[in-house]
Amino acid sequence: MPKKHWLAVTGSHAMTTLWICLLSLCLAFPPGAFAAVGCDLNDPDRDVARLFPESTGYRTWYAGIDKQGGEPLLRRVESRLGDRFQGIFETIDVPYTIYDIYRDKTTVGYIHGVNQKGQYGGIQVFVALDLGGRITAFYIQKITSRHAKELRSAAFGKQFVGLSLKEFASYDPAAGRATGPVAAVKNPAPEAEIDFRAALRALKKNLILMDEFVFSRGGGSK
Amino acid sequence: MSGEACLVARELVRTYRRGSEEIRAVDGVSLAIRRGEFVAVTGPSGSGKTTLVNLLGCLENPSGGELELVGRPIFGGGRTLTERELTRIRRQLFGYIFQSFYLIPSLTVRENVQLPLVFYRKTGVADETEKLLALVGLEKRAEHLPGQISGGEMQRVAIARALVNAPEILLADEPTGNLDTRRAREIGAILQELNEARGLTILLVTHNPGMAALAHRVVEMRDGRIVP
Amino acid sequence: MITPFQVAAKNLLRKKARTALTLVGITLSAWVLVSLLGFNRGYETALNRNIEGMGFQIMVMAKGCPYEAATMMLQGGTGFRYMEESVVEQIRQDPDVDKITPILMQAFFDPNKGQSGGIAGYFGVDPASFPELRPFFRFRQGGWFKEPAALEAVMGYEVAELEQREVGDRILVPEKDVELKVVGVMERTGTQDDGIIFVPLRALQQIAGIDRITTVGVRTREGADLGALEGRLYKLPDVQVVSFSQVKDTIMKLIGTARVMVLSIAVIAIVIAMVGVVNTVLMSVLERLQEIGIIKTVGAMPGDVFRLVWTETVILCGVGGAAGIVLALAMARGTDVLVRLALPYAPTGSLVAIDLKLAAATFGVIVGVGLLSGLYPAWRAGRIRPLDSIRGEGR
Numbered sequence: 001m002p003k004k005h006w007l008a009v010t011g012s013h014a015m016t017t018l019w020i021c022l023l024s025l026c027l028a029f030p031p032g033a034f035a036a037v038g039c040d041l042n043d044p045d046r047d048v049a050r051l052f053p054e055s056t057g058y059r060t061w062y063a064g065i066d067k068q069g070g071e072p073l074l075r076r077v078e079s080r081l082g083d084r085f086q087g088i089f090e091t092i093d094v095p096y097t098i099y100d101i102y103r104d105k106t107t108v109g110y111i112h113g114v115n116q117k118g119q120y121g122g123i124q125v126f127v128a129l130d131l132g133g134r135i136t137a138f139y140i141q142k143i144t145s146r147h148a149k150e151l152r153s154a155a156f157g158k159q160f161v162g163l164s165l166k167e168f169a170s171y172d173p174a175a176g177r178a179t180g181p182v183a184a185v186k187n188p189a190p191e192a193e194i195d196f197r198a199a200l201r202a203l204k205k206n207l208i209l210m211d212e213f214v215f216s217r218g219g220g221s222k
Numbered sequence: 223m224s225g226e227a228c229l230v231a232r233e234l235v236r237t238y239r240r241g242s243e244e245i246r247a248v249d250g251v252s253l254a255i256r257r258g259e260f261v262a263v264t265g266p267s268g269s270g271k272t273t274l275v276n277l278l279g280c281l282e283n284p285s286g287g288e289l290e291l292v293g294r295p296i297f298g299g300g301r302t303l304t305e306r307e308l309t310r311i312r313r314q315l316f317g318y319i320f321q322s323f324y325l326i327p328s329l330t331v332r333e334n335v336q337l338p339l340v341f342y343r344k345t346g347v348a349d350e351t352e353k354l355l356a357l358v359g360l361e362k363r364a365e366h367l368p369g370q371i372s373g374g375e376m377q378r379v380a381i382a383r384a385l386v387n388a389p390e391i392l393l394a395d396e397p398t399g400n401l402d403t404r405r406a407r408e409i410g411a412i413l414q415e416l417n418e419a420r421g422l423t424i425l426l427v428t429h430n431p432g433m434a435a436l437a438h439r440v441v442e443m444r445d446g447r448i449v450p
Numbered sequence: 451m452i453t454p455f456q457v458a459a460k461n462l463l464r465k466k467a468r469t470a471l472t473l474v475g476i477t478l479s480a481w482v483l484v485s486l487l488g489f490n491r492g493y494e495t496a497l498n499r500n501i502e503g504m505g506f507q508i509m510v511m512a513k514g515c516p517y518e519a520a521t522m523m524l525q526g527g528t529g530f531r532y533m534e535e536s537v538v539e540q541i542r543q544d545p546d547v548d549k550i551t552p553i554l555m556q557a558f559f560d561p562n563k564g565q566s567g568g569i570a571g572y573f574g575v576d577p578a579s580f581p582e583l584r585p586f587f588r589f590r591q592g593g594w595f596k597e598p599a600a601l602e603a604v605m606g607y608e609v610a611e612l613e614q615r616e617v618g619d620r621i622l623v624p625e626k627d628v629e630l631k632v633v634g635v636m637e638r639t640g641t642q643d644d645g646i647i648f649v650p651l652r653a654l655q656q657i658a659g660i661d662r663i664t665t666v667g668v669r670t671r672e673g674a675d676l677g678a679l680e681g682r683l684y685k686l687p688d689v690q691v692v693s694f695s696q697v698k699d700t701i702m703k704l705i706g707t708a709r710v711m712v713l714s715i716a717v718i719a720i721v722i723a724m725v726g727v728v729n730t731v732l733m734s735v736l737e738r739l740q741e742i743g744i745i746k747t748v749g750a751m752p753g754d755v756f757r758l759v760w761t762e763t764v765i766l767c768g769v770g771g772a773a774g775i776v777l778a779l780a781m782a783r784g785t786d787v788l789v790r791l792a793l794p795y796a797p798t799g800s801l802v803a804i805d806l807k808l809a810a811a812t813f814g815v816i817v818g819v820g821l822l823s824g825l826y827p828a829w830r831a832g833r834i835r836p837l838d839s840i841r842g843e844g845r
Contacts, residue, residue: 036611065732087614088635089611090617118614121614122612122615141564142563143562144613145622146622146627306751309746309751312749313748316747318747322840324743325705327464329452329457340451341748341750342749343752380647384519392584
């Protein structure tokens with residue numbers, strides 16, 4: 001049996017140690033939370049500055065349908081949405097992250113995102129709203145789609161600027177039918193119909209939740 | 223009074239060093255007390271009366287002289303007794319009351335009276351707590367705390383406490399010094415009753431001529447000696 | 451009639467604020483001690499559990515630099531090294547090997563995750579042998595693969611939740627533009643599996659265009675000599691052998707210093723608390739000189755007084771120690787969170803394991819140390835001579 005060169009032996013031990021360290025890191029950072037997953041900005045400092053150029057700061061807080069009104073609130077949201085909450089992930093305990101946007105000491109608007117089931121993966125739809133509840137920016141943080149580029153393009157997002165919940169009230173997510181200004185929003189690619197409608201549903205849900213959590217409580221936090 | 227000697231002291235001496243000076247607080251005192259006698263020790267401040275009573279009451283060792291209690295030699299022959307030995311003698315023979323009442327503030331009147339029994343119960347002594355409380359007129363105050371009763375009542379608790387282990391001799395060091403005239407008189411009456419009704423031997427140190435008058439015999443001290 | 455214990459207890463109640471503060475000190479130090487001892491035990495138990503959850507004790511992979519693998523994992527790319535599948539058969543023949551499963555790890559870059567994209571981790575696994583090595587497999591929805599080469603996926607709970615996927619939905623493999631049907635969503639396991647997408651081995655090999663594997667998971671026979679087995683496995687060409695017991699030892703060593711440090715903190719906390727006890731009892735003795743003198747005139751021996759004061763110390767330590775242990779039990783969850791914040795590596799599951807034996811041992815330590823600390827004040831009290839304290843009121 002040929003003897004192993006001492007360097008090879010040492011080397012393989014070193015390699016083993018390195019692999020062990022790597023695996024230790026993997027074992028040691030298991031996925032954390034045991035609660036339903038919410039929708040946060042990946043890099044709030046950068047994203048807030050991009051979505052709200054005139055801002056000087058922001059405050060993050062969390063709302064949940066279970067905490068802010070329970071079952072009755074859920075029913076009201078579903079009825080306003082025109083669609084039920086579905087599946088094992090769209091539940092009453094999902095936390096919603098709301099960013100209060102400041103310029104100096106005054107609130108100038110909000111940013112809010114929701115998770116939505118898309119054709120091939122989760123879609124994260126964020127909107128930036130002014131104090132009157134009108135959309136100033138539209139941002140899809142994440143989407144898995146062959147037409148992701150079109151749906152995440154600036155041209156697509158610009159169609160929503162200036163719209164508010166009022167315009168979306170008549171949008172029917174279940175049937176995918178729209179009237180008024182929403183009907184004018186164009187789908188960039190016909191094969192992306194499923195994800196297009198998912199984005200619209202997410203947007204309407206986003207606006208309804210902002211109305212329930214913020215605007216109908218006098219605009220602002222808590 | 224039975225006539226037999228209960229306490230016999232011969233040439234008791236107690237000296238202290240203060241700096242380079244030697245002070246003879248008790249300078250050769252001889253005294254005999256019969257069972258059932260009520261003796262008062264008087265004298266000006268610094269006369270050594272308190273030191274004398276401390277020696278007679280086995281609260282400290284003398285520098286010289288002898289002491290016999292109920293026929294047993296205690297001090298003498300140059301022997302110094304340890305704190306433990308002194309404690310054993312004290313709890314057999316003496317009950318003490320002082321000018322400051324020294325009750326334990328967190329215990330009730332009854333518990334204060336019973337305190338000696340927590341540590342030592344003389345053989346053959348029944349638990350007379352309730353009788354003693356009645357004797358000093360405090361049976362209605364038995365559950366009160368010292369903070370809730372008057373000075374006179376506190377001294378009465380101290381008396382009851384001093385008696386709970388049926389001592390041979392009650393040693394009272396200025397028991398009325400902190401009381402007003404009326405209360406002092408009440409205490410005096412109790413002491414008198416204890417002496418006459420129960421035959422308790424009492425050794426009383428006092429400034430108060432009214433208190434001294436209650437005694438069978440008054441011993442006057444000056445400069446560490448008995449004035450003849 | 452009143453007992454010496456009651457006398458001691460009532461004495462402590464005289465200065466309520468001071469007693470309370472001293473108790474707080476002891477309670478906190480007892481809480482710290484028992485929580486940290488519980489943590490010492492709990493961490494290792496939790497780590498073992500995490501490793502048990504992996505199902506296999508040894509991983510065999512292609513020899514390669516772990517740095518490349520790390521880069522791959524963090525940024526996506528092709529940093530993987532591959533082994534021939536024939537290695538599986540070679541390993542299977544070893545007498546100390548109980549079960550074995552081949553795995554192909556892949557990662558694909560998805561440019562549409564956030565601003566700069568992210569990677570998706572896929573495991574190609576053998577549908578027949580993989581479940582045998584994962585003892586805690588449970589499904590939230592659906593079930594395992596039926597075909598060895600089907601274009602199907604089983605998703606870990608966390609990645610399914612992130613992608614909002616349920617059974618029947620489709621996922622799109624980035625870069626390759628291949629659709630997979632979700633046939634199962636697993637229950638949360640608390641391990642890395644929660645973030646993995648599992649695909650039948652043959653299917654992933656087809657998608658990635660690779661006919662080899664990256665890893666072989668090995669479960670050893672009961673009582674096998676792990677060291678010898680590793681030695682034999684090393685003889686296979688170009689492989690790296692990693693055993694999880696080594697991983698565990700490394701982690702334990704890494705946190706070893708943390709544990710020593712943390713235990714020292716507990717010891718310091720106790721010392722400080724005991725100093726507080728000695729101070730409290732000593733102060734109360736010095737305040738009660740006359741009272742103690744009187745107690746001696748009513749017949750208490752020096753030993754009686756010593757015991758009385760010592761009992762006060764015992765009461766303080768007993769009550770404080772018990773309160774601290776109860777607090778630790780009630781706040782085990784909270785302590786868990788604090789410890790996780792402090793440590794760099796922490797396995798999942800409850801980290802603080804306090805049982806009766808541990809609680810009793812801690813209680814014993816606290817009371818024992820208290821007894822020692824109480825010796826001096828009690829001795830001082832015993833030595834008081836009645837006359838020294840009662841001397842001269844109004845002399």
